[in-house]
Amino acid sequence: MSELPKTTHGEHAPAARSAQTVNDELLSSMRPPTLRWYALVIFLLALIGWGLFAFGWQVSHGMYVTGKNRPVMWGFYITGFVFWVGLSHSGTMVSSILRLSRANWRRPILRAAEAMTVFCIMVAGLFPLIHLGRNWIFFYMMPYPNQRGLWPNFRSPLLWDMTAITAYIIGSSLFLYLGMLPDLALVRDRSTGWRRDVYGLLAMGWRGSAHEWAVYHKASTLMAALIIPVAVSVHSIVAWDFAVTVVPGWHSTIFPPYFVIGAIFSGVAAVITLMIIIRRTFHLQEYLTAQHFDNMGKLLLVISLLWSYAYFVEVQTTWYAHEPIEWEVFSFMSDRYTWPLAVMLIGNSILPITLLCFRRMRRSIPVLLVLTLLINVAMFIERFLIIVPSLSHKNMPFAWGSYSPSWVEISVNVMALALFALLYTLFAKFFPIVAVTDVRELEARRGQVALGRASLPSLPVED
Amino acid sequence: MEKMTSPYRWGMAIDLDRCTGCGACVVACQAENNVGLCDKKEIAEGRNMHWLRIERYWVGEYPDVRVRFLPVLCQHCHDAPCEPVCPVYASYHNPDGLNGQVYNRCVGTRYCGNNCPYAVRVFNFYPHEWPQPLDSQLNPDITVRSRGVMEKCSFCIQRIRRAKETARGEGRQVADGEVQPACAQTCPADAFVFGNLADPLSRVARLSRSPRRFQLLEHLGTHPSVFYLKGGGREHV
Numbered sequence: 001m002s003e004l005p006k007t008t009h010g011e012h013a014p015a016a017r018s019a020q021t022v023n024d025e026l027l028s029s030m031r032p033p034t035l036r037w038y039a040l041v042i043f044l045l046a047l048i049g050w051g052l053f054a055f056g057w058q059v060s061h062g063m064y065v066t067g068k069n070r071p072v073m074w075g076f077y078i079t080g081f082v083f084w085v086g087l088s089h090s091g092t093m094v095s096s097i098l099r100l101s102r103a104n105w106r107r108p109i110l111r112a113a114e115a116m117t118v119f120c121i122m123v124a125g126l127f128p129l130i131h132l133g134r135n136w137i138f139f140y141m142m143p144y145p146n147q148r149g150l151w152p153n154f155r156s157p158l159l160w161d162m163t164a165i166t167a168y169i170i171g172s173s174l175f176l177y178l179g180m181l182p183d184l185a186l187v188r189d190r191s192t193g194w195r196r197d198v199y200g201l202l203a204m205g206w207r208g209s210a211h212e213w214a215v216y217h218k219a220s221t222l223m224a225a226l227i228i229p230v231a232v233s234v235h236s237i238v239a240w241d242f243a244v245t246v247v248p249g250w251h252s253t254i255f256p257p258y259f260v261i262g263a264i265f266s267g268v269a270a271v272i273t274l275m276i277i278i279r280r281t282f283h284l285q286e287y288l289t290a291q292h293f294d295n296m297g298k299l300l301l302v303i304s305l306l307w308s309y310a311y312f313v314e315v316q317t318t319w320y321a322h323e324p325i326e327w328e329v330f331s332f333m334s335d336r337y338t339w340p341l342a343v344m345l346i347g348n349s350i351l352p353i354t355l356l357c358f359r360r361m362r363r364s365i366p367v368l369l370v371l372t373l374l375i376n377v378a379m380f381i382e383r384f385l386i387i388v389p390s391l392s393h394k395n396m397p398f399a400w401g402s403y404s405p406s407w408v409e410i411s412v413n414v415m416a417l418a419l420f421a422l423l424y425t426l427f428a429k430f431f432p433i434v435a436v437t438d439v440r441e442l443e444a445r446r447g448q449v450a451l452g453r454a455s456l457p458s459l460p461v462e463d
Numbered sequence: 464m465e466k467m468t469s470p471y472r473w474g475m476a477i478d479l480d481r482c483t484g485c486g487a488c489v490v491a492c493q494a495e496n497n498v499g500l501c502d503k504k505e506i507a508e509g510r511n512m513h514w515l516r517i518e519r520y521w522v523g524e525y526p527d528v529r530v531r532f533l534p535v536l537c538q539h540c541h542d543a544p545c546e547p548v549c550p551v552y553a554s555y556h557n558p559d560g561l562n563g564q565v566y567n568r569c570v571g572t573r574y575c576g577n578n579c580p581y582a583v584r585v586f587n588f589y590p591h592e593w594p595q596p597l598d599s600q601l602n603p604d605i606t607v608r609s610r611g612v613m614e615k616c617s618f619c620i621q622r623i624r625r626a627k628e629t630a631r632g633e634g635r636q637v638a639d640g641e642v643q644p645a646c647a648q649t650c651p652a653d654a655f656v657f658g659n660l661a662d663p664l665s666r667v668a669r670l671s672r673s674p675r676r677f678q679l680l681e682h683l684g685t686h687p688s689v690f691y692l693k694g695g696g697r698e699h700v
Contacts, residue, residue, distance in 0.1 A: 359693045
C-alpha cells in the first residue's frame with residue numbers, strides 16, 4: 001500500500017496536465033447525455049418495470065407464485081439480500097481502510113466504491129420487505145407507538161438486521177456526501193443556470209478556505225474510522241440471522257467472520273468490475289492505470305485466500321464432528337447441487353488464487369473482468385448453497401423437500417441488479433464519479449517546486 | 464424453568480404403541496381449526512396446511528418389514544426456537560406454557576417456520592376458500608386465516624379457554640380430562656392423552672414419567688410439552 005511509482009512506469013506521467021485539463025477529464029462523465037446513455041437508462045427502466053410487475057403479481061396472488069414451500073421457506077429473496085449486503089462492503093473496504101492506511105492509489109476509485117456501497121445497501125434493504133407474506137403491513141416491524149401497544153421483538157435477528165441496515169445506509173450516505181463536498185463545489189463553479197443553484201445548495205457553501213480544508217480532512221478521517229465497525233457489524237448481524245438458529249448447517253459460530261470475509265470478497269471484486277467499466281466508458285485510462293489493477297488484484301488475492309480458509313474450516317468442522325444431520329445437509333448439498341458447488345469453488349478459490357499470483361494476470365484488464373464477474377456469480381451461489389440445502393433437509397426426515405426459484409423470484413432479482421445499475425448510471429451522470437480533489441491533491445503532492453536551483457517535491461511523501 | 468404464573472402447563476402424551484396410523488386425528492384437527500383445504504397441486508408442491516401429520520416410516524428388511532407411525536404436531540416447546548426469531552411477537556409464549564400464534568400480528572417473514580426443527584409450522588401460501596357447503600362447518604371460535612400468515616397447532620386453545628372460563632365460573636380449576644383437543648377426542652385407539660402437566664396426578668403427568676417416554680429431538684434442548692411413549696422388545700428395532 002504505498003505511493004505509486006512515479007517515473008519507473010512509463011504509463012504515468014505526473015503533473016504534466018494543468019488543473020483545468022484534469023478537471024475537464026475527470027468530470028467528463030457529467031457532459032450532456034448521449035443517445036446511448038438514454039438507451040441504457042430506458043433498458044434498465046424496462047427491466048425494473050418487469051420486476052415491479054412480478055412483485056405486484058406476488059402481492060396480488062400470494063406467496064405461492066414463488067418456489068418456496070414447507071421446509072424451504074426462504075429462497076432467492078434472502079439469497080439476494082445477503083448477496084447485496086455483501087456487495088455493499090466494497091466502499092468501506094476500499095475507501096476507509098485504504099484511506100486510513102494512506103494508500104494513495106485508492107484516490108481515483110474511492111468515489112466509485114463509496115457510491116456502490118450506498119446503492120448496494122439500498123437495494124439489499126428492499127429484499128426483506130419483498131419477501132414478506134403480507135408486505136402491506138411491513139411497518140409492524142418498526143418501533144413506533146402503535147394502537148397494538150406492541151414494541152417489536154428486539155430478540156429477533158430480523159430487528160437487528162433492520163437496525164444495522166438503517167445505520168449503514170445513513171452512515172455510508174454521509175460518508176459519500178462528506179467526501180463529495182469539495183467536488184460538488186467544483187461542479188457548482190463550472191455549471192450555469194439552475195444547475196448552479198442545485199449544486200450550490202448541495203455544496204453547502206464550500207469555499208475552499210484553509211480552515212474548511214482542515215475540518216474536512218479531520219471529519220473524513222473520523223468518518224472513515226467510524227464506518228468500519230458499522231460495516232463489520234452489518235454483515236456479522238446478517239450472519240447471525242443464520243447462526244443463532246437451530247437449523248443444521250446454519251448453526252455455526254464461524255458464520256460472522258466467514259460472512260464478513262465473503263462480503264469484502266464480493267465487494268472488492270465488484271469494485272474492480274466497476275473500475276473497468278468506468279475506465280472504459282469515461283476514457284480514464286490515464287487515471288486508472290495498470291498499477292491500480294495490480295494493487296486491487298493483490299487485495300483480491302489475499303481475501304480469496306482468507307475466504308478459502310474460512311470455507312475450509314467450516315466444512316472441516318462439519319466433517320470432523322460428523323453430526324448425522326449436519327452431515328446429511330452437506331451430503332445433500334454436494335449431491336443435488338454438484339455443479340453450482342463446483343462453479344463456486346472454481347470461481348471463489350481455484351481461479352482467483354492461481355491467476356492472481358501472476359503479475360501479468362493482475363495487470364490484464366480482460367482477465368480481471370472475467371474473473372471478478374465470475375467471483376460474484378460464485379458468491380451468489382455461495383449464499384444460495386448456505387440458505388437452501390440447510391432448509392431442505394432439516395431435522396425431521398419426513399418433512400424434507402427441495403426448492404427451485406420461480407420466474408417471479410428471478411425477475412425480482414434481475415430487477416435488483418437493474419435498479420443498482422440505474423442508480424449508478426444516474427449518479428455517474430449527475431455527480432463527479434472520480435474524486436477530483438483527491439486526485440488533484442495527489443498530483444499536487446507529486447509536483448515539483450523550484451527552490452532556488454533545486455527542484456524538490458512540493459510536499460513530503462507521507463509513507 | 465421460569466416462574467409459574469399459571470396453575471396450568473398443558474401437555475400431551477402420545478402412545479405410539481396404540482397409534483394405528485388411521486389419520487382420524489388429522490381430519491378432526493382440520494375440521495376443528497378451520498385449516499385451509501388443499502388440493503392435489505398444493506400438496507404436491509409441499510404446501511399442505513396440516514397442523515398435525517402422521518409420519519410413516521418403514522423399518523426393517525423384507526420380509527420382516529414393519530411400519531411405524533409418528534403423529535407430529537406442534538410440540539409447544541418451553542424453549543421454543545420459533546419464539547425469539549419473530550420480529551413482531553406473532554409467535555409468543557403464553558402463561559399456560561403454550562406456543563401462541565397471533566395471526567393478526569404476523570407479517571409473514573416465515574423465520575419461525577425455518578427455525579422450527581419439527582417443521583410443524585404451516586404457511587398460507589395460497590388464499591384458501593371453503594366452497595359451499597363446507598363454509599357452513601367453519602368453527603366460529605377460530606379466526607379464518609388470510610394468505611401470507613403462518614399458523615400451527617394451538618392445542619385447540621379455544622377449547623382450553625372455554626374450559627377455563629367454565630371452571631372459573633364455578634370457582635374451581637379445570638379437572639383432569641375435562642378439556643381435550645380435537646385429535647385426542649377423535650382418536651379411536653385412545654393414543655392421545657391431554658392434560659395439565661403442572662398437576663402431578665393428572666393422567667398426562669403420570670404418563671410423562673413412564674419408562675417408555677421420549678421426546679422428539681430432545682438433544683436440541685427445546686423442552687417440548689409433548690411426550691411420546693414407545694415400548695421396547697421386538698418392536699424396538
